[in-house]
Amino acid sequence: MSPGKRARVTLRDVAEQALVSPTTASFVLSGRRDMRISPATEERVLQAARALGYRRPAPAIGVVSDATGHTAGESLRDRVGGEILQDCAAGEILRGCVAAAGDHGHAVLTAHGVDGPQALAARGVRGFVHVSTATAAYAVPLPLRGRRLVTVGASGPSMPIPAVLTDDAQAGRAVAAALTAAGHTAGIWLAGQALPGSGARRLSGIRTELRSAGSRLAGHVQCGWTPDETRTALTHLFGTGARPTALIAMNDRVAMGAYQAAGAAGLSIPHDVSVISFGDSDLARWLHPGLSSVDLAYVGAGRLAVELLLAGRVRAGVHRLPAELRTRQSVGPPSR
Template sequence: MSTGKRARVTLRDVAERAGVSPTTASFVLSGRRDMRISAATEERVFQAARTLDYRRLAPGAAVPATTPAIGVVCDAAGHFAGEMLRGCVAAATDHGHVVLTSHHAGLNEVAALLARGVRKFVHVGAATVTYAVPGALRGHRLVTMNNADPASRAPAVIPDDAQAGRAVARALTSAGHTTGIWLVGQALPRAAAAVRRLSGIRTGLRSAGLRPAGHVRCGWFPDETRKALAELFDAGWWERACPTALIAMDDRAAMGVYQAVGAAGLSIPRDVSVISFDDSGLARWLHPGLSSMDLPWFGLGRRAVELLLAEGAQARVHRLPAELRTRESVGPPSR
């Protein structure tokens, strides 16, 4: 009779027994309810986990010395960073790894991860901008996420903001908008995501024989967009320019658009349509609901870890597409 220790059951083992993908098994066992997974499938996953005595590593639990670890160095904060980290954890779990995190890429922090046996790293950028990989991470096996450093040989995973921009343009042209489409929110040269979104919007409109009617170059916070649009309304912009649709550069900017439109005595989408990027909580909380591009934050984390663990992963930029979440803020033009 064998006295050796039983091999650790992985999420992939559970998925194979339940006849589902590791992604589906991860969603079920982590309690996610934002995916369309049937009750029967959920029960198969739970039954497989019980049969195999699968145990998820509890937060804060000691990491067994034999368990391979991935270091995730995260310069970001907030909901989007949390989604990227969850994607990292889900993929790492699928492959029998654990994730150790650091919120700073300094020499001491990276040295602490190295001392715990970490030899593979994911670096999470605070925003989709172009900036250099921290020096402490150079020379290690690395994938960057939400940042593409042109000087780095590491694979990079970013949202496909150009594709998201084209999708926004297509949504408006499909609703019948041909003139009066305005952009709201400036795009600074270093803000790669904003530049790519604008490029995608212009390309999408151009493919329909159209172009933006104008661009309100303001900050992206609600107060900034509200103030910029209020000044335009006061100057007779609504009557003179006849805008029919406003493309906000993110949901915060869209919130300011809603406020300015309401203060002008107009309504969305009866008088003007509004569409945006990020699909944050604001998109669901605003009234009417805001149509917004859902950027693949969870998917970025998953793909980053899969590339990190893959042999021969190409040192190139991997772009993940966004998906439009259609709500009530887009309608046919009223004029």
């Protein structure tokens, strides 16, 4: 520690000055009344805090993952799709939450599972961000009802709380427009299941944009959102003699499988087949040639969720973030 710089006063310092336990000091300074503390002890703690210049840390923000968010009407397929989407996005959303919370002097605590909200509430958390991939009508999970709450990822015709959502339909239109602008009017295939929620919205945007250009999808490879499943499915497709001029991958891991299958079939990207994707993950920059992919604003979604949470009373409903295509070298004109 540099000369003249005072160390931050901790809760333990206050407890030692007041001759009480840190637990007692915490109860007094947090204003809790569910523990019997005599008025004299309470005053001693408050005097010690004032004398030492103790400042209570800002309350933490709780980020609760999708395990608490499944609604009764969701099918197993919905839940599996939700887990895939969460795996791709949750880390980026959390990064945005942490950044925004830090800007306002708050910490972030995370939890997963139905007991998570209660565990965080016991640690003083009063505001929550729920990272949800619910594909049925959204319902606030029982453990989060009555709490200050913003959700990220869920959509519905009437959201009961503020919800932050990436514009997946716009993202779908962006990838389709990039392909038609490059000259692709036929031979455009989709790779990856159009899962309920984000996947379905992306597919809707793709179809809308292609229709406006007088085109449509030539085919749809129904495979999971992983490189291995995509590679297997596209290897089979190429083995039938089918030669898409362009592939739209439902995420960057699907695109990675497409790169692998194309290479094994002796096809070059983008000369023989263009590839475009959603997610703009690190994979998009690591693949060669660089993968054109839509930034789905997951970090921005986390940031906005925390900003809305800290703003107090915010209107219920969807706050939609724009998606932006990051153009690299994987899209070119059709070779035939």
